Amino acid sequence: MVISLLNSCVRDPHFDYKSFDALLNKFPVLRKIGGDSKDSLSDREVVIAAFKCACYAYAYNLRAVARCLFKAILNSPDVQDEVVCATALFDAQIALDQNQTGYAAEVVRRLVALHQWTKANDELKNTFALISTKISLRQIQGYRFPDLNGRKLEDIEWLTLRITHGYKDGSFKNFVKPLFALRTTASLESQIAIDATIGDVFYYGFENCETAAEYYASALSNHQAVMNRGGPVEGFVFPLDKVYYELGSVFMCIDKPNVAFYNLLMGLPHAAGLPDSWMRIAQAAILVHISNPNALQETQRDVALAKQKYEAHYSHPQNYHRANDILREDFFRANYEPGLKPEPTLPFALICVQRACKIVEERPNGYAHLQIDLITMYVYLSLELGVPQKALDAIGSIGRMPNVTKSHRNVSATYKAKAYALMDKATDAVAALNSIVYPTEEERRRPLPKPHAFYEMAEAHAIESCYEQAFALFAPIDRMRVKFAIPITNTRKTVRDYLRTKNLTAELKHQSDVLLAPMTA
Numbered sequence: 001m002v003i004s005l006l007n008s009c010v011r012d013p014h015f016d017y018k019s020f021d022a023l024l025n026k027f028p029v030l031r032k033i034g035g036d037s038k039d040s041l042s043d044r045e046v047v048i049a050a051f052k053c054a055c056y057a058y059a060y061n062l063r064a065v066a067r068c069l070f071k072a073i074l075n076s077p078d079v080q081d082e083v084v085c086a087t088a089l090f091d092a093q094i095a096l097d098q099n100q101t102g103y104a105a106e107v108v109r110r111l112v113a114l115h116q117w118t119k120a121n122d123e124l125k126n127t128f129a130l131i132s133t134k135i136s137l138r139q140i141q142g143y144r145f146p147d148l149n150g151r152k153l154e155d156i157e158w159l160t161l162r163i164t165h166g167y168k169d170g171s172f173k174n175f176v177k178p179l180f181a182l183r184t185t186a187s188l189e190s191q192i193a194i195d196a197t198i199g200d201v202f203y204y205g206f207e208n209c210e211t212a213a214e215y216y217a218s219a220l221s222n223h224q225a226v227m228n229r230g231g232p233v234e235g236f237v238f239p240l241d242k243v244y245y246e247l248g249s250v251f252m253c254i255d256k257p258n259v260a261f262y263n264l265l266m267g268l269p270h271a272a273g274l275p276d277s278w279m280r281i282a283q284a285a286i287l288v289h290i291s292n293p294n295a296l297q298e299t300q301r302d303v304a305l306a307k308q309k310y311e312a313h314y315s316h317p318q319n320y321h322r323a324n325d326i327l328r329e330d331f332f333r334a335n336y337e338p339g340l341k342p343e344p345t346l347p348f349a350l351i352c353v354q355r356a357c358k359i360v361e362e363r364p365n366g367y368a369h370l371q372i373d374l375i376t377m378y379v380y381l382s383l384e385l386g387v388p389q390k391a392l393d394a395i396g397s398i399g400r401m402p403n404v405t406k407s408h409r410n411v412s413a414t415y416k417a418k419a420y421a422l423m424d425k426a427t428d429a430v431a432a433l434n435s436i437v438y439p440t441e442e443e444r445r446r447p448l449p450k451p452h453a454f455y456e457m458a459e460a461h462a463i464e465s466c467y468e469q470a471f472a473l474f475a476p477i478d479r480m481r482v483k484f485a486i487p488i489t490n491t492r493k494t495v496r497d498y499l500r501t502k503n504l505t506a507e508l509k510h511q512s513d514v515l516l517a518p519m520t521a
Contacts, residue, residue: 015052015056016318017317017318017321017322018317018318019056020052020053020056020057021321023049023052023053024053026049027046027049027050029041029042029046030046030049030050030053030069033050033068033069033072034068038075039068039071039072039075040072040075040076040077041072041073041075041076042076043078044078044079044080047073047076047078047079047080047083048083050069050072050073051069051073051083051086051087053065053069054066054069054070054073054087054090055090057069058090058094059239060239060241060269060322060326061239061241061269061270061272061322061326062322062325062326063094063097063098063273065325066090066094067091067094070087070090070091070094071091073087074087074088074091081116081119082116082119082120082121082124084114084116085111085114085116085117085120085124086124088107088108088110088111088114089108089111089124089127089128089131091107092104092107092108092111092131092135093131095107096131096134096135096138099366101135101138101139104131104134104135105135105139108128108131108132108135111128112128126155129146130157130158130161133145133146133161134161137165145162145165148162148175148178153178153182154182156182156190156193156194156197159175159178159179159182159197160193160197160200162175163175163176163179163197163200163201163205164200164204166205167204167205172201172205173205176201179194179197179198179201180198182194183195183198188222188225188226189222189226191218191219191222192219192222192223192226193219195215195216195218195219195222196215196216196219196242196243196246198215199212199213199214199215199216199219199243199246199247199250200212200246202215203246203249203250203476203477204476204477207477207478207479209250209253209254209477209479210254212246212250213247213250213251213254216243216246216247216250217247219240219243220240220243220244220247223240239270240267241266241267241268241269241270242267242270243267244263244264244266244267244270245263245264245267245268245270245271245277245280246267247263247267248260248261248262248263248264248265248266248267248280248284249264249280249476249480251263251298252280252283252284252287252480252483253477253479253480253483254297255291255295255296255297255298256296256297256298256302257284257285257287257288257291257296257298257344258284258288258298258302258303258306258307258344259298259302259303259306260284260287261281261284261285261288261306261344262306262307262309262310263306263310264277264280264281264284265281265310265314265342266309266310266313266314268281268323268327269322269323269326269327272323272326272327273326273359274359275355275356275357275359275360275367275370275374276356276370278352278353278355278356278359279352279353279356279370279373279374279377281349281352282349282350282352282353282356282377282381283349283377283480283484284344285343285344285345285346285348285349285352286346286349286377286380286381286484287483288344288345289345289346289349289384290487314332319332320332320333346381346384346385347385349377349381350378350381350382350385353374353377353378353381354378356370356374357374357375357378360374368403369403371401371403372398372401372403372404372408373471375394375395375397375398376398376408376411376412376415378391378394379391379394379395379412379415380415382394383415383418383419383422386422388418388419388420388422388423389419389423391415391416391418391419392416392419392420395412395415395416395419398412399412405469406437406439406466406469407466407467407468407469407470407472408470409435409437410436410437410466410467410470411467411470411488413432413433413435413436414432414433414436414488414491414492414495415491416432417429417430417432417433417492417495418491418494418495420432421494421495421498421499426498426499426502426504427504427507429495429498429499430499430504430507430508432495433492433495433496433499433508433510433513434507434508434509434510436466436510437466438465438466438510439465439466439468439469463482463485463486463489464488464489464492464512467485467488467489468485470484470485470488471484471485492513496508496513
């Protein structure tokens with residue numbers, strides 16, 4: 001998010017959902033803007049109203065609404081120079097958010113050719129440089145990130161972009177010190193974004209989830225402190241959806257799945273249009289189901305407080321109106337039909353997986369890499385909910401996918417064996433387990449890329465080598481991946497135990513099917 005530009009455009013610190021709705025009512029034409037290339041606004045007063053509404057919509061993830069309003073502004077005849085430039089930059093950023101890099105590049109190319117750009121202020125030029133760098137990082141292989149010095153080292157957005165870029169090669173570590181230095185002199189409002197970035201560093205960079213949780217919680221605490229002292233200062237906007245979402249993901253890794261579930265729901269507006277978000281909520285619910293209660297690091301009080309906070313969050317009109325606007329339905333409400341209330345249960349996890357599948361079906365090109373893991377989650381839930389035939393039907397589609405890997409096939413074979421065991425088809429279960437293929441020594445020399453982890457999980461060494469690469473795509477860090485890889489091994493043991501009762505252990509060809517022992521996720 002282009003925080004600095006957004007803050008410079010927001011003049012009213014109390015512009016909220018009610019203000020947004022009031023402006024739309026005052027200027028009904030704004031509700032009719034639908035993204036048509038011919039949509040435009042008649043006069044400067046309407047343009048300013050549209051710009052305020054678009055900035056609010058962008059800040060709170062109503063990206064479709066924001067983009068339509070921004071495009072209408074760009075088509076309008078009477079627009080201030082500064083608004084033209086800012087609108088074009090927002091249009092480019094939204095395109096980047098939606099992976100439309102080519103369009104974003106075209107927008108910034110045209111912007112610098114406009115006569116209005118000659119009057120651009122430093123804030124606009126800085127934002128232009130940020131967006132141009134993001135475009136280059138995507139379009140130019142081996143692009144060298146510009147050196148950060150002077151004011152850029154004191155700009156949280158430049159630091160965040162550079163750190164994010166450095167996760168792959170480990171260079172993010174070189175910018176942790178400037179980040180902490182910036183924190184020591186920052187205002188309370190600025191510390192919110194800084195602490196959120198530090199949380200990302202420890203989560204995605206060092207994979208130190210405990211410390212990441214502390215900084216995400218600090219960001220939320222600082223935001224509350226700003227609110228408690230009488231509201232934000234002028235020009236201050238920092239939506240917390242992403243912080244809640246990342247904090248929920250971190251809680252999954254540190255054995256707090258119930259607390260994770262409710263934080264993920266509060267963070268859902270951050271990525272409601274992405275299949276990943278629904279997968280993550282489903283994963284939290286699954287972890288509640290598969291985790292050893294004695295190993296959990298959350299107390300009943302922790303869970304009760306997290307649920308209470310979630311309910312209070314969505315009892316606020318601005319939060320539930322905005323979330324439902326993003327979801328385009330009344331997902332959060334006071335009363336639910338049976339089975340539809342968000343709870344960390346397997347039936348609700350299945351609802352989330354089905355939602356993710358629908359998004360993938362609508363946009364297969366962008367999310368093809370998630371299809372197999374989504375189907376695998378559907379298979380698992382079908383088995384746990386007692387419908388093995390549905391699981392078998394879904395497993396059949398996995399083998400026909402072009403991006404299927406050996407690990408995918410091994411996980412599928414394990415679940416297929418479980419389905420046959422539930423259906424009391426012992427010989428078919430034997431055949432399914434025997435179809436598992438172990439990696440060669442050469443393949444085992446190519447481990448998952450995680451060179452910057454804070455520490456390596458001991459449990460990872462206990463995972464069967466045939467599952468070593470499993471769930472690598474939907475889990476952002478190895479610590480989360482292991483949470484789901486271990487239960488696969490235990491599922492295999494369950495099938496092995498079933499086959500022992502049928503006196504068919506001798507039919508199994510893999511030595512591990514005889515020696516396999518249970519583990520705890």
